[in-house]
Amino acid sequence: MTGLAGKVALVTGASRGIGRAIAGRLAADGALVAVHYGSNEQAAKETVGAIEAEGGRAFAVPAELGVDGDVDTLVAGLTEGLTEHTGAARFDILVNNAATVSFSPLDALTEDEFDRIFAINTKAPLFLVKRTLPMLRDGGRIITISTLATRTAPPAVGYVMSKGAIDVMSRTLAVELGGRGITVNAVAPGVVLTDVFAALREDPKAQAALAGSAALGRVGRPDDIADAVAILASEEARWITGQVIDVTGGLSLRPRTFG
Template structure:
């Protein structure tokens, strides 16, 4: 497959979990993928090595998100990494995937934790996009990773759910702004996905209960989300913008 040959992509949080699945899929389509990590450089290098072993192209980009100056640091690392890898510049596909969870009903969430989840999940993508617009080529793609919890009520993820609601609104408004440049802006909303970050789902009873939420009676895999992102990143999705693609496997219908 080479639908993305000649394209450069940046996947934030691309070293693990869903982000890793996205990075692998975009690279498999021929894109040069910048695999961003916050603090686990080893995981990012493993993802890059796997991409290269399969004949793809990738490089790692390190920058902690949720701290002052995070977007500027990310783009400085991206620019340097891309120049060192290929001597090029610019970007075609930006995937805002990096995020953290936060569990607690309204009465249980501490203010500091609330601020942190918003800083990483909502503020960081906003300013990454803002500072990336001069790098993003006309006809490019912005793909934000949202969540099924914007459609499904989970009181225990109230603050986290709010951050993903913000991502959906950003997707809508940015699509209108960037339309004249031929840039599409969409979001993908996963449900429960088997990753190293959801280890609790490995237990058979928990896996069965989680699977039962979907009409397909299984839990999602990172490749399921990577495939959805690859579609939105391709020219096949040129007439699709401002959409939130539900990738929950029909959970809670």
């Protein structure tokens, strides 16, 4: 596919998992992809290499999120890479994928952990949007990865709150940026077979039990999420904005059995 030919995308947290799948899919659709990573340079190089091996174009951008100056560092690297590859510091698609996951219930959650979760999952995406708006072309796309957990309320209050804020951010910015034709949406995965759920990959019984809770009868894969992001990044999604798209295979739709 070449539906994104001539477009430029930034995908944060793109060295592994869902982020890598998104970067690969957008590149396959024709976009030049800036592959952001926090600390795993080797994994980012592998992502770029995999994209190039398939005939796509990509470059890596390092920046640790959740620390002072994180957005400044990321934007500086992005500007340098865009200028080198395109001659101009402009792009079309921003995918806020980078996040930290915490399964701490309230009694185990510390203030430091809470602050770090919000710094990475909520503050960084918001201020990355703010800083890159002058670089984002009119008619652009902003897509942020949320989670099903904002609707199912698992005992991980800090993490769920940080993602709930992302849902609100997407709706609010959709209105604020609509005058420029920029769409702003969130994608909410359920359980996906990535490093976050590494133990699940080695436990067929647990996978089967979880699959039984999904309407489509299996556990999610990174490409399931990447395909949804690609749809929202496309021209065909120009009239979709301010939405949180459920991409879970119908997880938790099945009714409970009583009796």
